[in-house]
Amino acid sequence: MSSILAGVDQRTRLAGHNRLELLLFRLGGGQRFGINVFKVQEVIACPPLTRIPDMSPIMCGAANLRGRTMPILDLSMSIGYNPSPRDGSGYVIVTEYNRSMQGFLVNSVDRIINMGWHEIQPPPKGAGKNSYLTAITEFEGEMIEVIDVEKIMQEAIGGGEAISDEMIESELAAQGQQILVVDDSMVARNQVKRVLDQLGVNCILTRDGDEAYRVLSGWADEGKDLSRFLTMVVSDIEMPKMDGYTLTTKIRQHPNMKNLYILLHTSLSGIFNQAMVEKVGANRFLAKFSPNELAKIVQAQVQSHAQREAA
Structure with a gap:
């Protein structure tokens, strides 16, 4: 022992x-x-x-x-x-x-x-x-x-998955925005999807970092400008085939992906992960699972992305 x-x-x-x-x-x-x-x-x-x-x-x-x-x-x-x-x-x-x-x-x-x-x-x-x-x-x-x-x-134990009404911004410019969700847990994927559905944001669900990177690479090969096409990536850390840290590192190394906004969303230790966020270059870390906090970060990025596109 x-x-x-x-x-x-x-x-x-x-x-x-x-x-x-x-x-x-x-x-x-x-x-x-x-x-x-x-x-x-x-x-x-x-x-x-x-x-x-x-x-x-x-x-x-x-x-x-x-x-x-x-x-x-x-x-x-x-x-x-x-x-x-x-x-x-x-x-x-x-x-x-x-x-x-x-x-x-x-x-x-x-x-x-x-x-x-x-x-x-x-x-x-x-x-x-x-x-x-x-x-x-x-x-x-x-x-x-x-x-x-x-x-x-x-x-x-359960737990609430609905966003509080007062947290939802009525003027959210969500139309046409897309978020890539990466998580090996079906429960966790669906939790994130329900939050995004409540915000009116489209999402693409993937089961691990390897699948997510293949999806991103496919879009890049099609000539899509990923920093315009995709609002953000919400990724778990511990996943089969490719973990979230490695996915983030590979995204930052790719010329057509490097500017993507990446939120690492995981139930791992917050203090430890904050250091790793800085090491691999993710934008934010959020400990699972708080629908209100996730909604707050997503809405801020949706607004930022919309303003950048309108400029």
Whole structure:
């Protein structure tokens, strides 16, 4: 366990190199799953849990971690497997998602592996919209399933996705403006799309940095002036094939893409990502998920883009 925690503490070393570390763990059936180490705060033995009245069946209870109350979710049950034992055995993976901390109860924690994003593939197309996979990879001859934690959190805890009425600018010059959205999580893509729909802005959805860059390259090859054609790019960071940092770097290196406005929109640590935003040349970083804050940034860029086009 000490070696795993040491690996977690060193997680920032791989940032910006299109590589990642996966924390591997097992659930009741023995299958190994993975979670990006960037999102892991620590791994602890299951602490005493306090039940919460009327809580969701997948909630094991709440735990006190150094004076902070944190919900603990049964990860096995969350993805449709049998419930994990609630006898104090197992481990809790403490994570930070969507501006909050939560723990996921798992049967055992295996190891941390270092991989290139090109080794991480999207889930099979036949997985369907109800799948909890965001990616798959292979390790030691075994398929490792990377879980779409955004989907689990949305189903377990929910959260508003509508923009407050007072946040929507009635004079928004959204007509004809387009935004490229890049995110491997179907839930996250749809969250962003719903915000853009409410603002009246068209969007093109892509599942990873590689697909997004191919779309951009196709437009560039067609002779489109991308700084005029596209209002902005809203991209996740951790994605299979090509991460958001690498996508940003490649965009900045391309003569017909380099002036695009790029918002990195992710549930990874805000302090860490602010430094990486400056390193790779993105315009802004926004921690997931606040529809009002996303709307505010999008509306400001829509207005800026419209004014530039009118000049």
